[in-house]
Amino acid sequence: MTDTVIVLFSRDLRVHDHPALAAACERARHVIPLFVADPAIPSGNRGGFLVECLADLRGSLRERGGELVVRHGDSVAETMRLAEETRAQAVYAGLDVSTFARRRQRRLAEECERLRMDFLVFPGLTVVPPDALRPTGGGDHYRVFTPYLRAWVRQPRREVLKAPGAVHVPGGLRAGKLPEPGREPYELFRGGETVGRRRMEQWLRHCVDDYAEGHDDMAGNRTSRLSPYLRFGCVSPLELEALARDVGDAGAARDVGEIEEEGEGRRGADEFVRQLCWRDFFYQVTRAFPRINRDDYRPRGHEWRDDDHAAQAWKEGMTGVPIVDAGMRQLLTEGWMHNRARLIVGSFLVRRLGVDWRVGADHFFDLLLDGDVANNYGNWQWVAGTGNDTRPNRLVNHIRQAKRYDPDGEYVRRHVPELDAVPTRRIHEPWRLPSGVPGYPAPLVPMG
Numbered sequence: 001m002t003d004t005v006i007v008l009f010s011r012d013l014r015v016h017d018h019p020a021l022a023a024a025c026e027r028a029r030h031v032i033p034l035f036v037a038d039p040a041i042p043s044g045n046r047g048g049f050l051v052e053c054l055a056d057l058r059g060s061l062r063e064r065g066g067e068l069v070v071r072h073g074d075s076v077a078e079t080m081r082l083a084e085e086t087r088a089q090a091v092y093a094g095l096d097v098s099t100f101a102r103r104r105q106r107r108l109a110e111e112c113e114r115l116r117m118d119f120l121v122f123p124g125l126t127v128v129p130p131d132a133l134r135p136t137g138g139g140d141h142y143r144v145f146t147p148y149l150r151a152w153v154r155q156p157r158r159e160v161l162k163a164p165g166a167v168h169v170p171g172g173l174r175a176g177k178l179p180e181p182g183r184e185p186y187e188l189f190r191g192g193e194t195v196g197r198r199r200m201e202q203w204l205r206h207c208v209d210d211y212a213e214g215h216d217d218m219a220g221n222r223t224s225r226l227s228p229y230l231r232f233g234c235v236s237p238l239e240l241e242a243l244a245r246d247v248g249d250a251g252a253a254r255d256v257g258e259i260e261e262e263g264e265g266r267r268g269a270d271e272f273v274r275q276l277c278w279r280d281f282f283y284q285v286t287r288a289f290p291r292i293n294r295d296d297y298r299p300r301g302h303e304w305r306d307d308d309h310a311a312q313a314w315k316e317g318m319t320g321v322p323i324v325d326a327g328m329r330q331l332l333t334e335g336w337m338h339n340r341a342r343l344i345v346g347s348f349l350v351r352r353l354g355v356d357w358r359v360g361a362d363h364f365f366d367l368l369l370d371g372d373v374a375n376n377y378g379n380w381q382w383v384a385g386t387g388n389d390t391r392p393n394r395l396v397n398h399i400r401q402a403k404r405y406d407p408d409g410e411y412v413r414r415h416v417p418e419l420d421a422v423p424t425r426r427i428h429e430p431w432r433l434p435s436g437v438p439g440y441p442a443p444l445v446p447m448g
């Protein structure tokens with residue numbers, strides 16, 4: 001048996017279904033759960049959420065007799081310093097795919113080798129590991145979603161792991177202070193595995209059946225809002241998928257029993273699992289194309305307009321197009337935005353204003369609680385037509401989308417209170433807005 005193993009946490013802030021932690025607890029006499037607050041990864045808007053995740057993780061480890069050791073500085077240097085201090089024999093970490101994470105992983109591997117320590121990387125970031133599937137026709141990753149989905153569904157899953165019963169840390173270790181939050185957490189999203197698991201359980205028990213019908217209803221709160229918890233690994237995507245499949249199976253059985261026409265129970269869970277596959281899809285793209293946040297995945301010779309004024313109006317939710325402004329203001333106030341709104345505001349910036357997708361994507365990345373390289377930039381390139389969309393010239397008609405997905409204008413009124421008293425028909429057709437709604441601008445571009 002190994003004596004001491006360091007488990008380096010980063011965006012896997014949980015004790016349930018944590019392969020690196022489970023392996024360390026099984027193989028080593030002493031385990032040191034470690035988080036390094038690295039100034040090279042500014043947490044920005046996500047800071048408050050992150051600190052709550054860390055506090056919760058620390059609490060869960062303490063309940064098991066353990067501790068979350070926190071250090072501040074360069075993550076590799078701090079990990080190796082602690083390894084030398086404690087004479088650890090191995091460092092275990094979770095796999096990640098961004099350029100920064102891979103550089104850190106490479107440096108850790110080199111340092112561990114230099115000190116004759118083991119360095120092991122474990123799955124847990126996705127349902128199916130990003131390097132597990134290869135297209136039959138060749139290539140190192142899937143470029144198109146549907147064939148990926150087909151292979152993904154068939155791929156065997158690893159076992160979902162229980163939280164360890166006990167975590168034995170060596171004596172005499174300084175726990176270290178949690179990082180400063182930077183900004184207060186958002187009211188709607190409190191960080192941590194405890195809250196995340198509660199949300200997951202409630203979602204699966206009461207809401208997922210309705211997902212196929214409800215996920216595009218912009219005013220209804222009918223998506224899981226689990227993305228920040230997946231982003232920080234408070235919830236295991238594999239466990240979430242397994243539980244959703246169980247709900248789907250139960251729903252299918254119920255649908256047959258009650259002879260429901262649409263088979264909602266099955267459809268809701270299936271559609272939800274399909275979204276988790278989108279998440280995995282972008283991780284495997286990013287693994288193969290780590291510059292996804294800078295370079296066009298499929299360059300198409302776009303010439304973007306330099307228009308700071310338009311970009312600023314878009315960021316502030318002051319374009320004069322209510323459905324766009326509502327989405328952008330939801331982002332400002334909640335640190336989250338409905339998926340349909342992300343598609344609408346993204347395509348408005350890129351297609352109607354002609355502004356570079358990187359401007360929008362960087363803004364999203366700064367503000368979103370769920371902002372991560374693979375999903376944010378992968379989706380933005382999809383919207384801009386430079387990514388994985390098989391119909392890169394697809395146009396989103398903002399007016400039609402508003403009428404269809406916010407038919408009563410409720411989403412708009414909630415986020416753009418200036419329009420509270422304006423009839424829905426006018427909200428949907430911005431060129432009909434009465435001039436002089438106090439404080440609300442005329443549309444930035446000709447509409448109609």
Ligand SMILES: Cc1cc2nc3c(=O)[nH]c(=O)nc-3n(C[C@H](O)[C@H](O)[C@H](O)COP(=O)(O)OP(=O)(O)OC[C@H]3O[C@@H](n4cnc5c(N)ncnc54)[C@H](O)[C@@H]3O)c2cc1C
Nearest residue numbers: 223224225226227275278279339342370371372375376379
């Ligand atoms: C321009 C743009 C930028 C985006 N940026 C991000 C981002 O930074 N981080 C992020 O997690 N998602 C991003 N998405 C995807 C999607 O909008 C969010 O995952 C979703 O809105 C989160 O809300 P939810 O948890 O209620 O989702 P649900 O509808 O409940 O879906 C469940 C989970 O499936 C995954 N998922 C759903 N849709 C997608 C998708 N299109 N791509 C990848 N995964 C998906 C998410 O993990 C989500 O939590 C972006 C989409 C667009 C169009």
